[in-house]
Amino acid sequence: MTALRLSVENLLASPNEAAMAEVIAEHVRHTTGRGPSPSEITSWRRSLPALARDLADAGLHRVEVLVEYKLPLTSRRADVVLAGVHPRTGDDSYVVVELKQWSRAEPSEMGEHLVLVEGMRGGETLHPAEQVRRYCEYMRDFLGVLKDRPDSLYGVAYLHNAMDLDVDGLADRVRDERSRLFTKQRRGDFLRYLGERLSDKPGADAADRLLNSVVAPSKQLMTYAAKEIREREQFTLLDEQQVAYELVMRAVDTARRADSKQVVIVTGGPGSGKSVIALSLLGELFRQGRTALHATGSQSFTQTMRRYPGRGSTRVKNLFTYFNSFVDAEPNDLDVLICDEAHRIRETSTNRFTPAAKRTGRSQLDELLSAARVPVFLLDEHQVVRPGELGTAEGIESYALSKGYAVQRVSLDEQFRCGGSRKYEEWVLRLLGLREGGPLPWDGDEDFEVRLVDSPHELEAALRAEQGTARMTAGFCWPWSDPRSDETLVEDVVIGDWARPWNVKKDRAVGDAPPSMLWASEPNGFGQVGCVYTAQGFEYDWNGVILGPDLAVEDGRLVTVRKENRDPAFKSRKQVSDPEFDQLVRNIYKVLLTRGMRGTVIYAMDPALREALARLMRWG
8 A cells, every 4th residue: 555654743844835745746646647636736735734733733743644545456545544553552543534625515415425515516426424434444344454453443524624504414424433524613622533542652653554454355346246236235335436326326216206217327447346336236226126137248247247146046146137138128117227338338239140020220228228217327438349339428428318318427537456556557548549648657556566578478477376366368369269079178379389278258168167257257267368358347366468469569659450360350341440440459458458456467479569568667
């Protein structure tokens, strides 16, 4: 985990607020690869000095102040974590502080934990006390140092610019010791709160233990799918994730009462929590007895979801279906239809093999919108990887509005896969030309490892040596054979004297190799090389990626090489133009490079690309 470590004396002795803000900004630039927003800089200039004065007045000069503390395995940052010694027990004690400059705010009618803030764009935001409570819950779930001492962690939201009447109603939402809220009118109470949890003793050792804590194994989405639906929430939703969840739940009530349709669109990058939101919604709706289904355009994703409920759970398994299952659905037959991976929506649910009598001419989007009172679309437009995939936020919103439906949008601007490394995601986007600015040097991220290797042998050995789940993937640059008659897989992916089979083509195991939809989740999937169609939507701790010969460097530029690609979907230039092929291949490698939670190992077949990557790593 990363944070900028300061002391109360550091903050009080800073020559000016702007200089301190620049120090913090440089830390954020270094750890995320992006500059801070103007609102963040303003917060550092105004909120941190206020907190420092409060700590000094509370007599807590030796508490360690961890600024912009990065939560494990996410890119979400808590404003401040105070690390010190508990005055009564003498044990480590931590207080997570969420600082708000708000002058006025009020509870929103759109959700239990949502608020409206005067002057803030974008509508509802998460209640700050609920925000900090979830940060604490998330840290307890993932940090080994807190595993046996959960009561050593506290949370507080401090609205240091607001009087009680300015935020009337917000205090009513406080739930426990990890979700306290104080205004400037309650400054005395805030100082007493701090003094009851921290003493004026050096907090450096406690800070060391927190920052160096072992991170607990990540909660794998598929492993917890059935528990989420049948029992209770297994995942802690943070910030915009919770906002999206509550907007959908409120839309369900609104649509039923008003006999109307409410459309919700949630956008976010890889690992931003879209599928976690989907499972949380499906679980709550299931427990409430609402009619709800989860649909995707991915057989691997849907079949894996169906697998985890286990025996005797047919009802749960039946909640997972496909986009093309709603051709004949009655309008508004469902309360909610959750369209996960909605970037995979296609033009129609039928194809050239569909009997003429069953070709309705309706668009697949129209079928999905019609099927439920509340259609929910979760998507990432950079994950469009096949010709004919049409799911975009603008396209869905435009069509829904043309039908007279109410639409709400939520952006998940944080990233949870790739160890939460925004820096790595930015590096991948710039490397592939999916974001302007050209490739960036990689100068490391202590929460996420990126390694280049010189051969596929080295790539496979590196993955085998790591603890946790690992998979190898590659661009579609080799033929994909059917299994032999003796039930063995053909080693199609051949690079020099190294050869491995693709993952199984179909939905049945071949020897010890799992069926295609279980390649990413079954341990025996490691022996095969996955492609984008089996990897998309899944995660594993360690990610090995072979950049095939369809990605190369020519005249100093990254280019795609159509003749090297073997994907049958890209064969026809009439159906897939060269510019469309170029875009889709870059999207494919973006998906493959962002499957890992802890690290990625990369081997590039093109020598010029391999050298270009090596230079980017050396320059860092």
